[in-house]
Amino acid sequence: LLGVTHFFGFSMVLLLAFFMNSFGDGAAWPRKASGGSGGDQLHGLLMAVAFVFLQGEALLAYRVYRYNVKILSKLIHAALHTVVIGMSATAFAVIILTKNASKNPHFSSIHSWIGLSVLFIYATQYTFGLMTFLLPCAPLKTRARMLPVHRLVGAACLAIATCQCIVGFVQVVNWGGVSCFGTLSCKNRMEYVANVCMMTMIIYSAMVIVLI
Amino acid sequence: LLGVTHFFGFSMVLLLAFFMNSFGDGAAWPRKASGGSGGDQLHGLLMAVAFVFLQGEALLAYRVYRYNVKILSKLIHAALHTVVIGMSATAFAVIILTKNASKNPHFSSIHSWIGLSVLFIYATQYTFGLMTFLLPCAPLKTRARMLPVHRLVGAACLAIATCQCIVGFVQVVNWGGVSCFGTLSCKNRMEYVANVCMMTMIIYSAMVIVLI
Numbered sequence: 284l285l286g287v288t289h290f291f292g293f294s295m296v297l298l299l300a301f302f303m304n305s306f307g308d309g310a311a312w313p314r315k316a317s318g319g320s321g322g323d324q325l326h327g328l329l330m331a332v333a334f335v336f337l338q339g340e341a342l343l344a345y346r347v348y349r350y351n352v353k354i355l356s357k358l359i360h361a362a363l364h365t366v367v368i369g370m371s372a373t374a375f376a377v378i379i380l381t382k383n384a385s386k387n388p389h390f391s392s393i394h395s396w397i398g399l400s401v402l403f404i405y406a407t408q409y410t411f412g413l414m415t416f417l418l419p420c421a422p423l424k425t426r427a428r429m430l431p432v433h434r435l436v437g438a439a440c441l442a443i444a445t446c447q448c449i450v451g452f453v454q455v456v457n458w459g460g461v462s463c464f465g466t467l468s469c470k471n472r473m474e475y476v477a478n479v480c481m482m483t484m485i486i487y488s489a490m491v492i493v494l495i
Numbered sequence: 496l497l498g499v500t501h502f503f504g505f506s507m508v509l510l511l512a513f514f515m516n517s518f519g520d521g522a523a524w525p526r527k528a529s530g531g532s533g534g535d536q537l538h539g540l541l542m543a544v545a546f547v548f549l550q551g552e553a554l555l556a557y558r559v560y561r562y563n564v565k566i567l568s569k570l571i572h573a574a575l576h577t578v579v580i581g582m583s584a585t586a587f588a589v590i591i592l593t594k595n596a597s598k599n600p601h602f603s604s605i606h607s608w609i610g611l612s613v614l615f616i617y618a619t620q621y622t623f624g625l626m627t628f629l630l631p632c633a634p635l636k637t638r639a640r641m642l643p644v645h646r647l648v649g650a651a652c653l654a655i656a657t658c659q660c661i662v663g664f665v666q667v668v669n670w671g672g673v674s675c676f677g678t679l680s681c682k683n684r685m686e687y688v689a690n691v692c693m694m695t696m697i698i699y700s701a702m703v704i705v706l707i
């Protein structure tokens with residue numbers, strides 16, 4: 284089951300990279316000159332890899348390395364979450380620059396509201412996780428009491444992030460109006476690649492949540 | 496906590512009814528003459544009330560009526576799920592008619608793919624639930640073995656349905672292009688009502704999942 288989960292995870296990343304680079308103008312660092320073009324797809328690529336794939340792998344760390352010493356799993360779990368923090372901070376900077384370049388207002392869509400909430404919850408969870416479980420300052424009793432909360436918030440974070448990524452995808456795919464879906468005139472049917480990628484993402488994150 | 500959950504649930508339904516009736520052309524039965532106009536909002540209204548609010552209340556039945564005999568909770572749980580089946584079948588018919596009237600192709604978007612999956616999973620869960628827990632045909636051992644599966648699939652159904660509703664909302668809000676969000680020229684800022692409604696929906700369904 285773990286193998287199947289990883290299969291969906293890797294497929295998701297491949298489809299994602301293919302779609303984001305091939306759709307529209309591709310993924311690129313946002314520049315004033317291009318009106319930020321390509322920035323939203325770079326944002327989406329980084330966010331989806333970080334918040335779904337890498338966060339998923341972090342949550343699985345205690346399953347994959349179950350026969351190794353506990354501290355190894357714990358360090359891998361923490362290291363992967365640290366990478367997620369770095370990549371999502373970059374992705375956040377990318378979308379801010381993109382919106383500045385395209386002169387669109389910030390934080391008006393539901394995607395941006397959920398996005399800020401998830402980033403905030405994730406950063407809080409990371410800080411508490413670090414202080415409670417990694418640094419030697421918390422007593423065993425605190426650790427035991429925090430663990431179920433840590434698990435619940437962690438699973439919720441992955442679920443909401445997956446939904447958030449789907450909303451982001453729908454926005455990108457519908458950008459040029461739905462006319463393309465409406466008339467089925469979509470060039471190269473790239474939209475279907477996005478659909479399959481999203482289905483893979485949902486299956487991957489559902490399997491991770493069942494496994495942990 | 497149950498009271499707070501209900502508060503979010505009721506607020507969600509009120510905001511939903513207000514938004515769907517006030518946005519664009521309002522909610523209406525799709526007709527050929529109008530090109531199906533209003534049908535997508537009637538679909539969204541029925542689906543969100545059925546799949547998030549009523550399904551949520553059905554899952555809470557064992558909590559709300561915890562001091563009554565078990566069979567009462569069970570009948571309420573089953574009755575609410577039956578209403579969900581009826582309303583979502585209607586909502587499904589509405590969107591099919593809408594798409595026929597507007598001459599758009601069926602089942603091309605990720606929303607329609609997830610939608611069909613959720614409807615299928617829900618119908619299966621309903622059939623198994625009825626046969627295992629309500630009709631007197633299943634022995635106690637089967638019931639006990641099925642319960643954890645029933646709970647997990649049920650919680651997953653609510654989570655995915657919530658995500659599905661948000662995607663539907665995003666499509667409806669972005670219909671006229673994102674230009675309105677882009678320039679913040681949205682008439683009466685109805686889009687913000689939709690955003691608050693979606694946030695309420697997420698909080699409601701997260702609280703239901705924590706409570707069950």
Ligand code: HEM
Nearest residue numbers: 323327330334389390392394395398399444447448451452
């Ligand atoms: C958990 C993952 C994600 C988070 C936390 C996130 C967060 C955000 C935030 C906070 C904004 C608002 C920026 C602003 O208003 O200045 C934003 C905008 C945007 N994001 Fe994401 N995002 C995520 C995933 C994605 C994905 C996967 C895609 C696309 C495939 C995407 C596409 C967009 C687009 C097109 C915008 C600009 C339009 C808008 O504000 O709604 N996002 N994102």
Ligand code: HEM
Nearest residue numbers: 342345361364408409412413416417433434437438440495
């Ligand atoms: C550096 C920060 C973190 C540390 C040191 C840490 C530490 C831990 C520890 C010790 C466990 C217990 C494993 C066990 O005994 O079964 C755990 C589990 C878990 N953590 Fe973290 N954590 C951190 C960050 C996060 C973050 C940011 C999230 C998600 C937002 C998260 C989500 C989870 C989940 C879902 C579990 C349950 C996984 C399972 O049982 O397989 N953690 N973490």
Ligand code: HEM
Nearest residue numbers: 535539542546601602604606607610611656659660663664
């Ligand atoms: C769990 C709840 C929902 C389910 C199961 C669901 C299911 C579906 C299905 C199966 C279709 C495809 C119809 C076709 O292609 O002929 C569809 C289309 C649509 N739905 Fe929903 N829906 C749900 C919630 C919503 C909500 C809350 C809204 C709006 C607020 C909405 C808006 C739309 C729109 C605009 C379409 C037409 C565009 C498209 O195919 O993507 N839906 N829905």
Ligand code: HEM
Nearest residue numbers: 554557573576620621624625628629645646649650652707
């Ligand atoms: C007529 C059909 C159904 C019957 C007879 C039925 C019966 C039951 C029973 C007996 C329980 C056990 C309560 C307990 O002992 O704690 C239960 C719990 C549950 N059911 Fe159903 N069920 C049906 C349909 C559904 C459907 C369609 C869903 C969701 C898709 C669902 C989701 C749940 C959930 C999440 C729980 C756990 C709730 C809790 O523990 O509070 N059920 N159901």
Ligand SMILES: O=C1O[C@H]([C@@H](O)CO)C(O)=C1O
Nearest residue numbers: 353415416417423426427430
């Ligand atoms: O730091 C830790 O806290 C929990 C546990 O000790 C709490 O009961 C755990 O598994 C760790 O590795």
